[in-house]
Amino acid sequence: MKLAATAPDRLSVRTVEVPDPGDLISRLPHPSALAWVRHGEGIVGWGEAARVTLPGGEDRFAEAARLLGELFGAAGVDDPVGVPGSGPVAFGGFGFDPKSPESVLIVPRQVLGRRGGRAWLTTIGEDPDPLALVRPPVPPSALSWSGGALTPQAWRGAVAAAVERIREGRLGKVVLARDLHVRAAEPIDARVLLRRLADRFPGCYAFSCAGLVGATPELLIRRTGGDVESLVLAGTTERGTDARDDAERAARLFGSAKDRQEHGYAARMVRDALAPLCSRLDVPDVPELLTLPNLIHLASPVRGRLDRDRSVLDVVAALHPTPAVCGTPTDTAMDLIRELEGMDRGRYAGPVGWVDARGDGEWGIALRCAEIDGTRARLFAGCGIVADSDPAAEFAEAQAKFGAMRQALEG
Numbered sequence: 551m552k553l554a555a556t557a558p559d560r561l562s563v564r565t566v567e568v569p570d571p572g573d574l575i576s577r578l579p580h581p582s583a584l585a586w587v588r589h590g591e592g593i594v595g596w597g598e599a600a601r602v603t604l605p606g607g608e609d610r611f612a613e614a615a616r617l618l619g620e621l622f623g624a625a626g627v628d629d630p631v632g633v634p635g636s637g638p639v640a641f642g643g644f645g646f647d648p649k650s651p652e653s654v655l656i657v658p659r660q661v662l663g664r665r666g667g668r669a670w671l672t673t674i675g676e677d678p679d680p681l682a683l684v685r686p687p688v689p690p691s692a693l694s695w696s697g698g699a700l701t702p703q704a705w706r707g708a709v710a711a712a713v714e715r716i717r718e719g720r721l722g723k724v725v726l727a728r729d730l731h732v733r734a735a736e737p738i739d740a741r742v743l744l745r746r747l748a749d750r751f752p753g754c755y756a757f758s759c760a761g762l763v764g765a766t767p768e769l770l771i772r773r774t775g776g777d778v779e780s781l782v783l784a785g786t787t788e789r790g791t792d793a794r795d796d797a798e799r800a801a802r803l804f805g806s807a808k809d810r811q812e813h814g815y816a817a818r819m820v821r822d823a824l825a826p827l828c829s830r831l832d833v834p835d836v837p838e839l840l841t842l843p844n845l846i847h848l849a850s851p852v853r854g855r856l857d858r859d860r861s862v863l864d865v866v867a868a869l870h871p872t873p874a875v876c877g878t879p880t881d882t883a884m885d886l887i888r889e890l891e892g893m894d895r896g897r898y899a900g901p902v903g904w905v906d907a908r909g910d911g912e913w914g915i916a917l918r919c920a921e922i923d924g925t926r927a928r929l930f931a932g933c934g935i936v937a938d939s940d941p942a943a944e945f946a947e948a949q950a951k952f953g954a955m956r957q958a959l960e961g
């Protein structure tokens with residue numbers, strides 16, 4: 551665990567209200583983009599006042615909260631705006647598996663925020679021209695795609711093996727993912743991907759943090775003062791070809807015992823994890839349908855009131871990994887993922903988002919995303935597997951989930 555050499559002993563933080571900056575993503579001055587944007591609102595950041603890298607471990611969320619507490623506690627903060635996301639903020643992404651050494655938090659030198667008709671700019675240290683566009687984004691070109699850890703056939707075999715374990719009664723659900731690789735002629739600019747994702751999926755959270763870029767529909771947890779919200783997703787069908795086909799598919803998804811079982815595991819676990827932390831909790835008995843441009847999901851919107859002051863990271867720690875991305879029972883599913891997927895997920899399917907000095911923040915589950923490393927990117931997609939899952943159908947579902955990032959790369 552270390553603080554980057556760039557971290558000064560004491561952060562000097564100033565937030566000012568600014569006129570509406572318009573589109574946040576187009577304000578990002580260079581490719582080291584930090585972002586969390588939905589329906590044009592949210593925060594974007596750039597520059598690095600501090601970076602915290604964390605090794606694996608079940609305690610990585612608590613360690614992150616402790617280190618940020620020290621950093622923010624020692625900071626000199628002038629924040630007359632005083633809303634969630636003003637003052638010092640850390641963007642972060644945590645490794646999915648506690649054994650994965652991938653977790654990282656970045657405190658940007660500048661954060662631009664926009665919500666509910668207000669906009670603010672936070673600066674750490676000095677910056678002479680905060681909103682200057684330093685390097686315009688360049689779309690990726692000459693993409694060449696290649697397979698990931700498992701061939702399609704091997705991955706379908708892994709799904710079949712998982713179904714067998716489930717039918718033997720060893721677990722109820724496991725989520726299995728695949729990866730895909732792509733290479734571009736020039737370094738891939740996160741801002742281009744953010745722009746395309748935000749335009750096509752305005753209702754998803756377009757995120758970018760230290761090379762992990764995507765647009766997730768799944769809100770793990772939002773804390774605003776004492777209020778918490780989550781949106782549990784599990785159970786999926788592709789969009790239809792027209793309104794009638796859409797309606798038929800939605801009705802089939804809603805009525806599918808397999809998908810309702812898959813969803814029920816996730817919704818119940820979120821309820822059970824939040825109940826001890828909340829004085830009030832509302833989890834619907836029956837899921838809703840969430841319609842995205844490419845997919846329809848079963849969705850349970852959850853709302854609660856925290857019983858005492860807890861940082862959003864404390865709540866993340868209680869929730870991750872939910873059966874939406876791991877399975878149930880958690881430990882058995884995690885072991886099976888390690889055994890069958892043949893890859894390290896890195897930060898895919900881990901919590902991604904931001905936290906401020908008050909402990910407010912928003913964390914999604916890092917889905918529909920890619921890990922960018924210079925000219926290369928690794929895409930991820932997974933599916934919940936239960937006793938009645940069919941390997942070919944799950945493969946098709948994973949292909950559809952890759953679609954969002956593929957399009958963002960291909961334009």
Ligand SMILES: C=C(O[C@@H]1C=C(C(=O)O)C=C[C@H]1O)C(=O)O
Pocket residue numbers: 725727768783784785786847874875917918930931932933934935951
């Ligand atoms: C695992 C992913 O998505 C998750 C799995 C879902 C499913 O199996 O139905 C639905 C939404 C997400 O919770 C992914 O997109 O990679």
